[in-house]
Amino acid sequence: MTTALLEVDNLSIGYRTATGINLAVDGVSFQVERGGSLGLVGESGCGKTTIGMGLMRLLASNARIVSGQALFEGEDLTTVSEKRMRQIRWRRISMIFQAAMNALNPVHRVEDQIAEAIMTHEPDLSNHAVAHRSKSLFDLVKIPESRLRDYPHQFSGGMRQRVIIAMALACNPSLIIADEPTTALDVIVQNQILGAIGTFQKEMNIGMIFISHDLAVVADVCTHIGVMHAGSLVEYGLRQEVLDCPGHPYTRMLVGSLLTLSDEPADLAGLVCPTVDNGPAMSGGCPVQTNCPNATAACLRGQADWVALSRTHRVRCKHAGEQS
């Protein structure tokens, strides 16, 4: 277990509001192995992006890490100095942002933006070496070198995402946080980008946290899956375990509403699907309780403890043991 690249332990992140601190991430723990990939799945607003930003210490000014630690290659990301953190950013942990986002600065050429990342962390490198590295990165993500001199708006959505991937690989990081990298891309492009991310991640032995709202996409690229709901991690395990025998009712609902391609269409009218369309859960209890078909009085009293379903698969539900 000690070989993990990143070990997040009981991480809580809160936003200051008028009424006090509002926990967006509540006691989340997980590990990412070197070369392993963890998919964090959850619906919008469940806190998955906040985790990514929290690990990079790039939270909005009204948010802060309340408790917990994140051991990355022996350093606790929650406590290292800001100066050290700047060195870690991109050099050791880089990010791939959502494709629809303006992640590239519109007024600078992409070449300069990539070079900037390299030069910040390897100031001794000659201009020539930097240019050479940029070229080889573009080769890697299959964009013609001639386009290095272009501005971001001259690229299509998929190409821009490749540029961002190239930039993320620029300093040879050991961990990549990919936040909804294919949202808003078309299926074919999405597939290509996912393929590219998966390949680099495996070939370069990079650890990855892959954040997405789309279980199908996460299932495609990740070895481990963590399911999040309302700031809490509710299920965590190997991909097959989570998808094939989901232990948490919320995960079951997510897996159940995953439309698949099969010879017979799903029985839309017949499938029972708990609603998660309503307001927040009552404070203190299990976050899923108001929408959970299995909820009992016990669920109102405090959050459930982790129940291990196998050596690698754990669920946070008071009724986890009761289900087959």
Add this chain to the structure above:
Amino acid sequence: MNTRVSSPILSMTDVTKVYRSGDSLLGASGSRVVALDRISLDINAGEIFGLVGESGSGKTTASRLIVGLETPDDGRIRFDGKDIVGLKGRARREFTRQVQVIFQDPYQSLNAHLSIFDAVCEPLVIHGIGDRASRRTRVCEALETAELTPPEVYLNRYPHQLSGGQRQRVAIARAMILEPRFLIADEPTSMLDASISFQIFRLLHRLRETFGVTMLFITHSLAAARNLCDRVGVIYRGRLVELGTARETIMHPRHPYTKALLDAHPRYGGSNHHGFGTLLDVERPRPETDHCLFYPRCRLAVENTCNLQAPKMKNLDAAHRVSCFLF
């Protein structure tokens, strides 16, 4: 279950729409974008027809043409056998009672300044249907149809007080209040979370079963089309490339583009390569002449054929049609 054989309620014949940009008073120097290129398709009464395509493929343009938000540059659109292009006045009002749309973005499909009651009631007001009391009853019924229960709770609320899924249901109630015969759902769930999308699909399915409303379901998701639709058409850069029953077209596709879409569809558990492999790694340059639009990306393309002319729709069997030189 899907054996409804009936005459088409809506038929499009060679419909073409070109967008021009950059008009100015001093000389027009704009570019042309062909959004739809000679699209022909029939939608039968009572079916859910899926139009599948990537963004920018023209699928939304098709829906806008049908409801008259735009006019086609060429071709005919007939509803119930009657031409509906450029309808005016009374005839247009009559038509608008029968065809309604559900838009993609529930956050923008409701006027923030109108209460739910006013929003859902508006079509009744426009068409001068009923008096105040009966309108209220009908609004409540419509909300119930959209599974917003109890409806009274919602009447006086405003859109910002509702979640995305609830707003989309209000939009559905609004569309259903005139009891239309034809409903267009334009990517109704692309902004919603997975579990809520699922519920909306189920609601649409139920509307068809209960009211027999014909539906044009526009989506980029093969899975959604597979599970909800009776027949689907696949559209690529404004041209229809394949058309058939949902099962045949999606599970046993013929056109290289449909195959590429299927290849790209995420499938958990297994590898995502099913081995059609119709997509080229490096695109070919786009030919000058009229050509099959998929030619630059198609591994199976035949030189001197696909790059020189556009393929025509061919019947593979009674229900399945494809536009490709390989067939």
Add this chain to the structure above:
Amino acid sequence: MSDKNISSPTRGNTSCHAADRHRSHWVERFLDGWSVYRKNTIGRIGLTLLGLFALMALVSFIPQWVSPIYHPMTGVDPLISHSTGPSMRHWLGTDYIGRDIFSQLLAGARIAFMVGISSALISILFGTSIGMVAGYAGRRTDLVLMRLADMIMVMPTLLVVLILSALFGQLNIWVIVLVIALFRWPGVARVIRSQTLSLRHRPFIEAARVSGASHLRIIFRHILPNVMPLALLYMTFRVTSAIIIEAALAFLGFGDPGTVSWGMMLQWVWKTGHMFQAPYWLLPPGICISLITMAFYMTGRAMDDVLDPRLRKEETQA
């Protein structure tokens, strides 16, 4: 009022109910905005200053009622024939022919409000309707209207009024108001147009069109309520520019000779060469013009802060 009572569905009179509900929506939005506005320091200062000026305008009738020598235009103090400093009899002193500066200052507040608000109202009316029509109609109409707006926008209003007075002689204050309004609508129209453009293809507008709503219905029921806050915001900025232009015009000597505006007072002090000798005469009108424009500007900026997050919220929810 009955708004919170959403769980009582069986209300007798729906029509009355609908009317109540409608009003309370706007009241609620207003109160909502007000509660944000109140926390804005700049906005509070602005409103307080505006209140003071409004008070000045209101009491401006009193001095001349007390004694005709306080009439701002014609009331000459028989005992004084040159500019004097502040005294008990004339709180701010008198001008070069013995008119009371304080009562002139009060009258100036009235003129400033009159000019500012009436001209802003007219230009907002023009700007909003033209902007909505251009944005909604699109194509040729839009192109023609916006080119017209561009053309008027690059014209320096002050100089236009100057050239008009070169042609037509001294202009009446209402003519000045009208001309300012006619030259200040394009900015409003542009903003309203772009807002309308962004609204025009919103699904809720298209849904109304699909339901068969007429253009008038769409413009008044769907577009107008959405651009209204912006129009109100722009009104505060138009008030300031109208006041400044009128004052500048009067300062240059082309104002309505029948009115006592602050600009006029500055012109008198400047043209009669009293600026080095009579700071009590030079300072008050200038401070008043600066402060009233600042007050309107601050109010506008605070309103902008209130509106902005909400506008942006509606934008970014997509």
Add this chain to the structure above:
Amino acid sequence: MGLKRFIIRRLVEIAVIFFVIMTLLFVLFRLAPGDPVSRMVDPSMTPEDARLLMASMGLDQPVWTQYLYYLKNAATGNLGVSFHYGEPVTHILMNRLPNTILLFTTSIIISALLGVFLGKIAAWKRGERTDTLMTIGALFCHTLFLPWLALIMIWFFAYWVGWFPITGMVSPEVWIDPDAGFMVKALDVLHHMALPLMTLVLIHFGSYLLVMRSSMLETLKDDYIITARAKGLDEKTIRDHHAAPNAALPVVTSVGLSLAFSINGGALTETVFTWPGLGRELVFSVSHADYPLAQASFLLIAIVVLLANLVVDVLYAYLDPRIRY
């Protein structure tokens, strides 16, 4: 479409707008009460000269012919003779034009640069004392009444402290002196320009500061700022290299939009400081009922504004790579 074509198209547009303005002026000229002849012909001329002038302007012809004469004369730069100076107005105004451009461009450039620089700092220190002071200061300066500020400046700096000359653009004794070199003359102009320039900058920098500040606050929320932080860049680089260039773009637009406002202010400043520019000439001619001069200075100012607008647009296109006309 290339930049060159864009400029050509805009020049054509400017020509059209100019034509429209001219036509409007002509129509107003005919609509105005009184005798149009007396408005164009100096009453102090000899009858013979007056007849010649009238003939050259077509004032003895029907309206349509007059209009054609008017256009032809304008095209050849003949806009009449000033009553006051007794010279062709084009001569006078060509003399004034450089003075206006000098004051106008310097003031705009200085206030925009100052506004951008201070606005950047204010936004960066959002909510702190620096920010509050700067914002309130900018609001205050921006809403000062320009002619009044000009009077106060004169009163204080020229009359009270006596650092700067009260009016004018040059001191005659310097310019008459045959030994004075270029530097001396330039310094003399600068000395005269200081007060009007300070007045204009004080009035204008505030609005640019406020625009820059809010635009910078907007930009700081942009996604590429997060990217820049994630890349491990230090805060100064993020501010100056990533946020500021993007945030400054709206300032350029705002300079363009406020050109008309600036020229109003320019005219007022020129008048108060008796700076021999176009604006002052316009004000002067209007109060002296010198219609030919008034009309010509108005037209020339219109051209200056239109061309300045074009310059701003081209500058914007140059700064923003997304815009390639």
